[in-house]
Amino acid sequence: MKKRLISVAVTLPLFLIVMFYDKVIFLFHIAILAISILSASEIFYMAKVHRQKNLRTVVATMIAMVLGYIITICDVNVFKGDFSNLYKIVETKHPSMDLSLVMVFALIAILFIINMFKVHVSTFEEKGRAILTAVFCFIYVGLGVWHISLMRFMPSGKYYIVFIMLCAWFSDTGGYIIGRKFGKHKLSNSASPNKSYEGLVGMFIFTIPLSILYYFLYSNGYLTYLLGKNIPNFSFPQLMLLTVIFTLTGFLGDMGESLIKRMYDTKDSSKLFPGHGGVFDIFDSVILTAPISYYVFLLLQ
Numbered sequence: 001m002k003k004r005l006i007s008v009a010v011t012l013p014l015f016l017i018v019m020f021y022d023k024v025i026f027l028f029h030i031a032i033l034a035i036s037i038l039s040a041s042e043i044f045y046m047a048k049v050h051r052q053k054n055l056r057t058v059v060a061t062m063i064a065m066v067l068g069y070i071i072t073i074c075d076v077n078v079f080k081g082d083f084s085n086l087y088k089i090v091e092t093k094h095p096s097m098d099l100s101l102v103m104v105f106a107l108i109a110i111l112f113i114i115n116m117f118k119v120h121v122s123t124f125e126e127k128g129r130a131i132l133t134a135v136f137c138f139i140y141v142g143l144g145v146w147h148i149s150l151m152r153f154m155p156s157g158k159y160y161i162v163f164i165m166l167c168a169w170f171s172d173t174g175g176y177i178i179g180r181k182f183g184k185h186k187l188s189n190s191a192s193p194n195k196s197y198e199g200l201v202g203m204f205i206f207t208i209p210l211s212i213l214y215y216f217l218y219s220n221g222y223l224t225y226l227l228g229k230n231i232p233n234f235s236f237p238q239l240m241l242l243t244v245i246f247t248l249t250g251f252l253g254d255m256g257e258s259l260i261k262r263m264y265d266t267k268d269s270s271k272l273f274p275g276h277g278g279v280f281d282i283f284d285s286v287i288l289t290a291p292i293s294y295y296v297f298l299l300l301q
Helices: 002-020 022-046 055-080 098-114 124-152 157-182 197-219 222-227 236-263 279-300
Strands: 186-188 192-196
Touching (some): 002 022, 002 157, 022 124, 022 236, 022 279, 055 098, 098 124, 124 157, 124 279, 186 197, 192 197, 192 236, 197 236
Antiparallel strands (some): 186 192
16 A cells, blocks of 8 residues: 555656646646557557567557557648647647547558468467457557547546546545455456455445535635636536446446456556556556546536
């Protein structure tokens, strides 16, 4: 727990600074790209793709993720030779995920082509695993995490991001504390034997009071006074519903990562952050929540 607190104390303030301070907003988008690249590389590592002489697949996927992200936040201007938006990303812009979705099929085609040759280097089974891992990384990790950047372009985007991350991390903390102390009824031995129904309840024990506190501070004008007029204006029923949805999606993202690690027989995605594991370990809940919350917030705007 001590190592976890140290990791959070170091990384969280830096993340909040680059997200809220508009003059360095490009650093925020670079951080989001780094999260997707590092998470994908950790999945490749767990799948042992790099040991199966399929580095071409890994490299092609990383290049596709970088290009896909640039296309997402800069839109079609990059094809006109206008790279100014790489450095001057403003909130008034309306980026699109459409071209990045096209990149999925382009990546699949490229992976098929580069794996047509030198078949003797790795078996067909290994090549198939590498291709499926690459597509999974691009769609789930890449497109999932990039919705955080898309959310940042919304008028209240920075607060939306803080909200979903607080939901994810408070639920993770609640599940860990309550589950460890009171957990007796296992949820799924196949995916994560340490997860319990008591831990699931503990997630809501931590996130719902957080949302009640938010509503109290907003309804009494404290948040508007401190942070300005772009604070999200949710009714109490909306706030409770969003909290339940994001807590559940965070839980499913966490269970999904546990299933992946169980499949590859590993405890952590990496040892980058002491006490936490890797980037994928930290953002597993957010990766699934980000795209769902993005479209929910679009409907509420």
